[in-house]
Amino acid sequence: MKDPLQEIFVNSGEAKACRGDGILQASSIGSCVAVAAYDPDSAVGGMAHVMLPGESPGPDIVRSLTEILGGKGITPVAMEVGGPQRRSCALHVARGRVTYTVGDSEKRTLWEASSFKEAIA
Numbered sequence: 001m002k003d004p005l006q007e008i009f010v011n012s013g014e015a016k017a018c019r020g021d022g023i024l025q026a027s028s029i030g031s032c033v034a035v036a037a038y039d040p041d042s043a044v045g046g047m048a049h050v051m052l053p054g055e056s057p058g059p060d061i062v063r064s065l066t067e068i069l070g071g072k073g074i075t076p077v078a079m080e081v082g083g084p085q086r087r088s089c090a091l092h093v094a095r096g097r098v099t100y101t102v103g104d105s106e107k108r109t110l111w112e113a114s115s116f117k118e119a120i121a
Helices: 062-073 111-121
Strands: 008-011 017-021 022-029 032-041 044-050 087-092 097-102 108-112
Touching: 008 017, 008 097, 022 032, 022 044, 022 097, 032 062, 044 062, 044 097
Parallel strands: 008 022
Antiparallel strands: 017 044, 022 087, 032 044, 087 097, 097 108
């Protein structure tokens, strides 16, 4: 019998990483932004739940994070941002899949490593 997947919760202001059969999860994302990173060659993933206290004054936090990542040579490949509803985000590390919800919606796939590899091949 296969071991259950390890769920790792990433709370506001935290950053965590794992390898293998783990799922990194951030919930109650309102004015915060969850940033997920994944290396398909080593099957290592990381997630940061970047906190902005209070109400967001617009797209400033997304723009700031994009600039910081760009300065490190990292280009975001998928985003789901904006609007007044809360979100959740999960990175299934073994599968290389990022899923999200908006409000009470069903889970949707935002990005998948296998699709990314095919797109750059």
